[in-house]
Amino acid sequence: MTPSIKLHSITFAISTSIVFSIWTQLQKLQELNNVPTIIIGTLISLGIYRIISSTIIYFTHKSGWFKKQFLGNHYVEGTWAGFYIGVSGKQRFYIERFEQGIDTLIIRGTSFNEKSEFHSKWSTETVNMNITTGKISYMYEIESINEKSNNNGIAFLNIDRNNQYSEPNGFTGFTTDLHLGKRVKSKEIKVSNRCDFNEKKAIEIAKKLYKENMGKF
The missing domain is CATH 2.40.128.120 (Quinohemoprotein amine dehydrogenase alpha subunit, domain 2)
Incomplete structure (x- = not known):
């Protein structure tokens, strides 16, 4: 697995877990309208994905130890x-x-x-x-x-x-x-x-x- 694929895989896994954990709260909005629920869910998913990805990239730039652990055999x-x-x-x-x-x-x-x-x-x-x-x-x-x-x-x-x-x-x-x-x-x-x-x-x-x-x- 290349480092870039690893980055997206880890980010996707973490963001999916976070979104799933708060999805139950969004379900309450479905009683009012499905459209706001879908829009809010999409925005939260994209936002969390971007935050996690940016955080990983930041630490690979700032910490040699983190970069070594993340890149592994690369x-x-x-x-x-x-x-x-x-x-x-x-x-x-x-x-x-x-x-x-x-x-x-x-x-x-x-x-x-x-x-x-x-x-x-x-x-x-x-x-x-x-x-x-x-x-x-x-x-x-x-x-x-x-x-x-x-x-x-x-x-x-x-x-x-x-x-x-x-x-x-x-x-x-x-x-x-x-x-x-x-x-x-x-x-x-x-x-x-x-x-x-x-x-x-x-x-x-x-x-x-x-x-x-x-x-x-």
């Missing part, structure tokens, strides 16, 4: 650190910040060379995450220090997790900067549920991850 918000082997054959370390809403996901990434110097950055709002198949894919716009203009790329990643019902803890797969035309393998892990995790610490985690997996790439 929860990916936070800071991720990883590495890839570039087209030149050199290792690159990167940090990605996942900014997540109920039905939105924005990814902002930055890569660094072996000296921890800036290499490139990218972002995307068009993320397709399929929890059932355990895959995530997206197009991204990339800005590189070695290029005169921005370019586009595409990523196809497998979700690393304990099982289908647990939240993702890593991604492994391939990305391709279209102007370079060559796929590179990448691996990243989640380091924090916060998007403002310290950059230097995240880079160190990325380097450690590279050392642990360099023989597998």
